[in-house]
Amino acid sequence: MSRPDRGLHFAKNIKVMDWLKTEILDQVANLFKGIHHANQQAIIDSLSSLVISIYVMARRIGLxxxxxxxxxxxxxxxxxxxxxxxxxxxxxxxxxxxxxxxx
Known part of the structure; x- marks a missing residue:
């Protein structure tokens, strides 16, 4: 991989990590809304999205x-x-x- 390609790859990884962080925060907010409205489907959707985001984040940081x-x-x-x-x-x-x- 050439130097410009490595820089692009690094920038892309930072962008993905930032996206994952905002996704986790968004899903926590959705979870709280689902609990507030007693919406079981919203709760399940938010919790499953959180689990997926956490696994992907772990992989992105090398676990x-x-x-x-x-x-x-x-x-x-x-x-x-x-x-x-x-x-x-x-x-x-x-x-x-x-x-x-x-x-």
């Missing part, structure tokens, strides 16, 4: 999807072990860990 998956499962185990309130009150974290490990 593999597997790296992110492993970090999530490790974080779930850590929070479960440390007595996170969501785990103590509802068992959400161990339930999610079980779900992820069965897929």
């Amino acid at each position: 593999s999807y597997g790296d992110l998956d492993r970090a999530v499962t490790e974080k779930l185990k850590e929070h479960t072990r440390d007595g996170h309130q969501l785990e103590e009150w509802y068992g959400d974290l161990s339930s999610l860990d079980d779900y992820i490990n069965k897929r």
Whole structure:
């Protein structure tokens, strides 16, 4: 790749990262609107878009999807072990860990 091509590639990567950041913020806003209006389809759409954007952002910064998956499962185990309130009150974290490990 020649010098001008590398510069163009670098600029394109910056633009994509900026787009992903705004996409994440936009989907968080849409999620809150969906919750406010009790719109289940809007909630699901926003949450799924957030998950996709986060995976793509991880890849753009050099992490593999597997790296992110492993970090999530490790974080779930850590929070479960440390007595996170969501785990103590509802068992959400161990339930999610079980779900992820069965897929």
